[in-house]
Amino acid sequence: MNPAHPSAVIPRPARGRRVARRHEARLLRAGNPALFALLTIGRLTGPIRRLPKVGWVVTDPVLSRRILNDARHFSMLGEGGVGDLWGQLFGPEMAAFFGGSRHAELRTLGRDLFTEDSARALVDRAQGPHHARLRARLAAGETVDLAELVRTTSAYTVADLLGIELADDAAARALFDSAERLAALALGTQTSTALPAETIERAKGLVTEITGGVAEAYRTGGPDTILGRCRGVGISEELARGLATLLAIAGTETGASSLTRTVALLHDTGQQHALLADRSLLPGAVREGLRVTTPAPVIGRHIAADAEVGGRTLRKDGRVMMLTYVADNAAGPFDVTREYVPETRQLWFGAGRHLCLGAAVARVQLTRLLETLLADGRPWQVVSRQPARRVLVPTYASLVVRSADH
Numbered sequence: 001m002n003p004a005h006p007s008a009v010i011p012r013p014a015r016g017r018r019v020a021r022r023h024e025a026r027l028l029r030a031g032n033p034a035l036f037a038l039l040t041i042g043r044l045t046g047p048i049r050r051l052p053k054v055g056w057v058v059t060d061p062v063l064s065r066r067i068l069n070d071a072r073h074f075s076m077l078g079e080g081g082v083g084d085l086w087g088q089l090f091g092p093e094m095a096a097f098f099g100g101s102r103h104a105e106l107r108t109l110g111r112d113l114f115t116e117d118s119a120r121a122l123v124d125r126a127q128g129p130h131h132a133r134l135r136a137r138l139a140a141g142e143t144v145d146l147a148e149l150v151r152t153t154s155a156y157t158v159a160d161l162l163g164i165e166l167a168d169d170a171a172a173r174a175l176f177d178s179a180e181r182l183a184a185l186a187l188g189t190q191t192s193t194a195l196p197a198e199t200i201e202r203a204k205g206l207v208t209e210i211t212g213g214v215a216e217a218y219r220t221g222g223p224d225t226i227l228g229r230c231r232g233v234g235i236s237e238e239l240a241r242g243l244a245t246l247l248a249i250a251g252t253e254t255g256a257s258s259l260t261r262t263v264a265l266l267h268d269t270g271q272q273h274a275l276l277a278d279r280s281l282l283p284g285a286v287r288e289g290l291r292v293t294t295p296a297p298v299i300g301r302h303i304a305a306d307a308e309v310g311g312r313t314l315r316k317d318g319r320v321m322m323l324t325y326v327a328d329n330a331a332g333p334f335d336v337t338r339e340y341v342p343e344t345r346q347l348w349f350g351a352g353r354h355l356c357l358g359a360a361v362a363r364v365q366l367t368r369l370l371e372t373l374l375a376d377g378r379p380w381q382v383v384s385r386q387p388a389r390r391v392l393v394p395t396y397a398s399l400v401v402r403s404a405d406h
């Protein structure tokens with residue numbers, strides 16, 4: 001029995017782990033069957049292996065980090081790298097941005113917007129009122145679709161960073177949905193990052209939807225917004241449009257996925273009860289949620305020059321895929337009491353020069369959501385759930401919860 005909540009049924013640990021694993025596998029399969037197959041094979045390939053049609057796959061966390069830290073041999077540009085996709089959408093200036101000195105310059109320029117303190121202020125400003133409403137609704141015994149909620153809050157957060165005004169929740173949802181549909185066009189790039197002409201056309205239509213507010217924010221934004229800063233340092237409006245799209249994609253789906261999946265993992269494994277009894281476990285729950293869900297399950301790079309990795313020779317012009325989901329999950333099942341894993345570090349955020357800029361935002365928003373769910377000391381129940389289908393980032397399309405005592 002849970003000392004904090006005698007009425008709540010706590011799943012046995014082994015059963016809870018099985019249930020959690022089953023739900024996670026269902027999400028991955030529904031979102032992207034090819035990715036699910038690749039991750040399943042990846043668990044058997046050993047640390048590094050060449051697969052027909054796919055190229056090199058790496059499942060070892062230390063080797064993955066070595067590659068991500070080696071910009072001389074491995075690049076975002078060229079076949080296999082995500083910069084290749086951006087170049088096809090926004091042209092050579094955006095493609096060059098990923099590999100060039102402008103990238104480092106821009107990261108330095110925006111660093112203060114992404115510190116822990118800035119992330120806390122941002123999340124409290126953009127998401128705080130939604131969390132307060134969530135808390136009130138759960139206390140009143142209502143059911144809440146958390147997938148719907150986090151899609152809305154993720155979009156408000158990115159729009160706030162950019163300096164774009166969103167009229168209402170419907171506009172926030174529309175932004176999220178367009179970004180999700182744009183990212184889904186990259187499905188199938190596991191064998192090639194060259195996009196067919198009709199895919200590029202569809203993508204450009206979605207970019208127009210996503211960047212509707214960019215011109216105004218670029219013209220009027222202050223130095224505390226990304227688009228205002230872009231204007232201030234002479235970045236063209238077109239490149240700013242590309243960067244805004246990048247942020248809309250990078251900052252919404254992955255975060256939303258980590259949020260609902262961590263809430264589900266805590267429920268399915270019964271470990272929400274440990275958290276309810278001991279709030280000092282919260283940072284561990286956040287880290288474990290990010291590790292086990294690894295919302296960017298694969299990171300690709302183009303091989304720019306011959307390289308020796310793990311005793312193998314990776315030849316120039318090939319591609320390499322780091323299966324970060326496999327690498328991170330090798331440490332074991334979701335466990336809020338697990339210590340920091342030095343091998344994986346925070347590989348779910350990548351590594352090296354492209355290490356996730358929004359890592360603090362992702363951690364803070366997960367912390368705040370869990371704090372809200374734990375606020376009145378009652379466990380939550382998952383009433384129903386639906387995986388999202390055909391999406392780049394596996395996630396819940398709906399995750400309906402309510403407070404267990406109602």
Ligand code: HEM
Pocket residue numbers: 082107158161246247250251252254255256258290294295296299300347348349350351353354355356357358359361362
């Ligand atoms: C759990 C949530 C998140 C995860 C797992 C995640 C993961 C990642 C990963 C793996 C990369 C590196 C990709 C590569 O090397 O090819 C990345 C880059 C990036 N992320 Fe995140 N991300 C998350 C949330 C966010 C949020 C909330 C934001 C913004 C508010 C954000 C902004 C970015 C940006 C701008 C980059 C590109 C950095 C660069 O190229 O220099 N991310 N993210």
